[in-house]
Amino acid sequence: MVEQLPAIVVLAPMFASLVVILVGLRWRSWCYPLTLAGLAATLAAAVGLVGRVYREGVIDYFMGGWETPLGIGIQLRVDALNALVLVTIATVALIVGVYSFRREVDVKAPAKTAPFYTLFLLLVTGLCGITVTADAFNLFVLLEVTSLTSYGLIAMGSSKRGKLAAFNYVIMGTIGASFILLGTGYLYIRTGTLNMVGIREVIVAQDLYGSTTIVVAFILMMVGVFIKMAFFPLYGWLPNAYSYCPSTSSCILAPLMTKVSIYIMIRMMLGIFGAEYVFQEHATTIVVWLAVMAIVAGSLLALAQVELKKMLCYLIVAEVGYMVGGAWLANHWGMVGALYHIVSDAIMTLCLFLGASILWSRLKARRIDDLSGAFRKMPWTMAGFVVGGLAMIGVPPTCGFFSKWFLIRGGMESGRWEYVVALLVSSLVNAVLFFRIFEIAYFGKKPAEGHDDSHGEESVERVGAPWTSTVALWVAAVLVVLVGVFNGEIAAFFARGLEGMAIVGSAGGGN
């Protein structure tokens, strides 16, 4: 059983999806518990994998026992880089699963419940698959599994604009995936294998660093993954797609899709091409500057938004800049920061999107202005939302603070001051953004002109939320703090995965 964990983590949600569509079409009420069971199994497998990686190091798993020399085996690989990403995916999925009880789709279009949960589980399958696979072509296939399900999840809602957004997403997503496929083809031409480990070995053994084919492959794959993660300036599809979809969909897509794409990028950089190849002076300079622009543009565009979810979406664009920039600092702490931020950003984005979704569904608050007086109406929901907001600003001891700590440290050590400044500016903009929201929710849209005795005494109806939603939000909020408090352990775990990589400033110095 323990040997099969890498397969189980992918297969558990897949089988659950099959069962859900078979059973759920007939008995709708079974969808929810079955989904939760499947996701819980995934989480258990992911946690088990972390334990194994902690004890044994890298785990290589060959589907059906077909080992690589034959060239057709499907290899899965779990190591310190992706074990925690798996746990993050499974955790977020489970929390959103809990939240999904009687949400938009279930209420407005009961017939779609079973297909919805099936897509949901398939999405998780794809995300886990992307994370564990060690095969470049399977990466493409699983990426498309993820994308196809997410197109469905986005288009499923009742929003008209959601459909148009989904269509644009289809086009952009396909372009991105196709670039990755093309890049894989070029790698295959030159190295004759599709296995990531194999490609890396051939590149090193034959000293292919100067090869034009490899350069083309590298650029194609990077552009592809940049589109997938909505990196500046290729972010146009994201805000509409994530803000006009059903709330459950946005809660699962927003935290995970971009973050898993970041993971793919890091895996490609380190696992296929190798740090010594990737981190060349001009390449890092270009990407870090793009990241700086992503951070600044994302933050400024977020400032301009009047709708809550759209604002959060632009913040995702900025956060993607954080992680890409961190990874491309060519510095140990930058890379650790990027990896740590994958976990922490997933959790805090989840917290914010859950909060925004609950506020939207209970108070009909889509615009920030609609939140007037939300602290009185829904104190618990707002409190959870505040935790997420503080994490976004980077207030200790939430996880957002420590992401910034690592990333800024990496930026300083590698002398990329423009990146450091961008991070700080974005923190300040986040502070403005969230306190604008808190202010409206706290003071109301039109606060009293003067201070007299009668103020604030008008009774306000408390608006309740289903307990499943509140529990989900609060679990996320607690995780935001826990991920922050245990940042040392998490960072140390990621650092194990970076051992032996040619990255400047290893864990040894100035710990």
Next chain:
Amino acid sequence: MGFLTEYVIPHFNFWIYVILLMIGLYAMITKNNLIKKLIGMSIFQTAIILFYVSLAAKEGARIPILTGDVLYAEKKLHAVVEEGGGKEAVGPQITQISQIEASAVAEDEEEEEVGEELLSYGKNFGEELDEGAVGHDHLGLIDPDAYANPLPHVLMLTAIVVGVATLGVGLAIVQMIYREYGTIEEKEILEKVKEGEGKYG
């Protein structure tokens, strides 16, 4: 001219796929009609499939399917070599067997070519083995160069499936858009979106 002979003609497959790719990309980005965008997407994906398939193509190569005879001959040769254990007699024996097998293969007209190959291979290998130029482990009738590489084809079967699925989802979404907006022209849809601004959903 130098450019043409040096870069374009030997790699004409690359040029064709790149041109197709660009056509597809152009349609996806500039076309106003959503269906035309999807057509562009299909061209885009097909170009990549063409690229992969052209990688596998080789001049004079066969489809990578082994017939029963060749496999049988190979097995027999293996058996002889293993029995002979590297002794001198093995060389002529291999030559003999390969002759027999070759003639058996040659009965089928279509396989004539293979039979000849087999014969010459057996002869060469036997002689080389006797001279000590090669070892036993070099035995192998199946010459990879004679066959097209199957892997890209396999990959593309998957990619085609993915492409069809994407197209299906795309078309379904276009259908939904048509139902909601009554048009599939992007400009008109955007105008309607603008009109409806403020009325969410």
Next chain:
Amino acid sequence: MPVEVIYSWVPVWACLASLLAVVPIVWFGKRGMVNAREGATLVAGVVKFALVLSMLPLVRGGKVVECTLVEIAPGLALAFRVDGLGMLFALVASSLWIVTSVYAAGYMRGLKEHAQTRFAAFFAVSLSATLGVAFSANLLTMYVFYEMLSLATFPLVTHHQDKEARTGGRTYLSYLLGTSIGFALPAMIFTYVKSGGNLDFSVMGVLAGHVGHGEALVLLLLFVFGFAKAGLMPFHSWLPGAMVAPTPVSALLHAVAVVKVGVFCVIRVVTGIFGIDFLKEMDLGIVVSWIAAFTVVVSSLIALSQDSLKRRLAFSTVGQLGYIVLGVSFLTPYGVTGSMLHIAMHAFGKITLFYCAGAIFVACGKKYVSELSGLGRSMPFTMGAFTIGALSVIGFPPTGGFLSKLYLLLGAAQTGHFSLVVVYVISTVLNAAYFFPIFYIAFFGKDSGAPRKLQEAPPACVVPLCLTAVGSVLLFFFPDVLLGLAESMLPPGEQP
């Protein structure tokens, strides 16, 4: 001489006492048991003070109390360490909280304010954060509590939830968060990178030998402006803005906790991170001196022109905070001791003044200096206490303020910069200039036609202000404890 270290959880409990009190406060508050709620606050205050006091003998004996909670970043822990300076500040803050909680109960009920439970709860949280800052063992812990204090005080500052409160709250947070994220955070991480992963406060500092002159200067400026709670110009305007808060908040937070946390952080950074010797070697103290001197003089001038009593007090606070930063920037034994002392002396003086402003507002709704004419006759206790508080802030014997100013003046003389001595003299004159008119017109001014009978605020308001006024005087006669604590922070062999 190695310092004897005692491991104990007492500092953690002292810090948590008020945080834990939030539970009963909210519980009682929800059920309308107002007296029980106030009782809970009071009990927590006493417990807190007792816990702080229990560590006093140890610290006076030259020992330090330490406690490490969790490793919060690689090589960095959330850790507590109680030394002389922390003890001094904790004593002041926790003792004044008890007084303030009585005053706050009287004030809030007197004005029938809304959301009193929320007020009491966040007040308690703020106090926890303050003690957290006082007992921090390293820069990161201090930063964590510093941010916690900024956020916990926001609902207090904006308590009225009206337009004015919103504006004040905006200024408050944008200055405090903006500077701490924009300046202090990068400075801290840069220190961490440069010092080889060490942020612990130590007498020798952690930066010596790791940074050059230019880097040290930039870091120093980032820290000094980054802790904007210290109110150095040009990052001072949050303080007058925060005067929209109810008076107990202004009193405790903006005369004691918040602003003193700011200068406390500056002192910590100067003495613990840079190290006095290192700064002397780099000759950087003078840069901060001039910024602080500018703040002192300009804010005193602005205070002169303010008619709103609370705003006048706020600008006076900005000036007095400048004194403290100025003192520590001398890098001389007298200067540093004087700064630390002034934290305590000014706290008692200024809290008295704010209490009086609040009491006046409760009793007769007056907010402006020009309205106070003749008030000394109807509110003799309040105005008497006001006079004592003002004398202390000016630095007039026999009040505590005289002692700390004396030390500061000696410190200035030790630097050899005559101009800095002049700054103190000028500012003292200005202090007198903006305070004397107040009690002059209160006692000798023309009657505003108000009835001549005694019209004091409720006893819950008047008793505390008398207590702190008496405290100011007592500190003049019995400064030994505080002086000892402050002097224990100096490098060995440099006692003044």
